[in-house]
Amino acid sequence: MDAQPQQALPVPLPSPLLRAEDLTLAVPGRVLQQGISFELQRGEILVLMGGSGCGKSTLLRHLIGLQTPAAGRVLYGEQDLAEADDDTMAQLRRQFGVMFQGGALWSSMTVGENVMLPLTEFSELDEDAAEQMARFKLALVGMEAAFDELPSALSGGMKKRAAIARAMALDPPLLFLDEPSAGLDPLSAASLDELILNLRDHLGTSIVLVTHELSSIFAVADRALFLDAKEKTMTALDAPRRLLETGPEAVRLFLRRGVTSGSGGLA
C-alpha cells in the first residue's frame, strides 16, 4: 500500500482554487440555472445569493461533487470533479469542510465527539491526539467549554459554531457553509460573521458561503454572486457594495431590502 499521502490539490495551493465553467444546474424535470461561470481565488470569501429556490444550495452541491452538472465543469486546480476517480475524489473531499443547511450535529454524541469524528475517521491521529485537535478546533470557534456537552444543551449560535469546528477539523483549505446564520438572532449572526472572517484572515481558509442575510453579505463577502431565479442564470458577480451602487436592478433591489427597512443591511 502506498503510505505517501496523495494530494488532489497541489501544494502550495493553486489560485484560483476552484473554477466553475459554464455550469447548467438541473434537478429532476427542470433546469434551475445555466451559464454559471466563476473562479474562487485562494483566501477569498465568495457569497452565493439570490431569492429562495433560485438554486444556491444546488450550486453548492455541484461544487462539492454531490451532484454532477448537466453541462459544464467544476475544476479544482486542473482536476475536473466529474472525471475524478474514487481515490482522487476522496482526497479532494478531505480538503473541503462542509456545513450543510441546518448544520446538524449528531445528537447522541457530545460536541467533542462530533468534532473528533472526522479526525478519527479520516486522519491518522490516535484517540488522544484527535481529542487534543478537537479541543483546539473548538477553542478556535470559542467553544472549548462545550467539549463534554450534548448538542441539545447548546444555543442555536453555539451549535453553528460547533458545526463549523467540525467542518474545520481536518484543516481544509476550503470551507463551504450553507446558511450558517439562518435562525440566529442578529448578535449571534454578527459573531458568526466575525468567526468566518477570522478563519480567512488567520488560517487563510477560502470560503463559499450561501446566505440570505444582508448584514453577512456586506460584512464578509469579497465578492457576491447573484443567481437570478427568473433569468435562470447569474446576473452579477462583484463586491457587494459595488453591486449595490452599479449592479443590475434586480440585484440592487435584493441588496436594498435591509437599507430601506432600516434592518441593518449596511453597517
Ligand SMILES: Nc1ncnc2c1ncn2[C@@H]1O[C@H](COP(=O)(O)OP(=O)(O)OP(=O)(O)O)[C@@H](O)[C@H]1O
Ligand atoms: N433533488 C431534487 N429534486 C427535485 N427538486 C429539487 C431537488 N433539489 C432541489 N430541488 C428544487 O430546486 C430548487 C432550488 O433548490 P435550492 O435548495 O438549490 O434553492 P436555494 O436557492 O438554496 O433555496 P433556499 O434559499 O430556499 O434554501 C427548489 O425549487 C427545490 O425545490
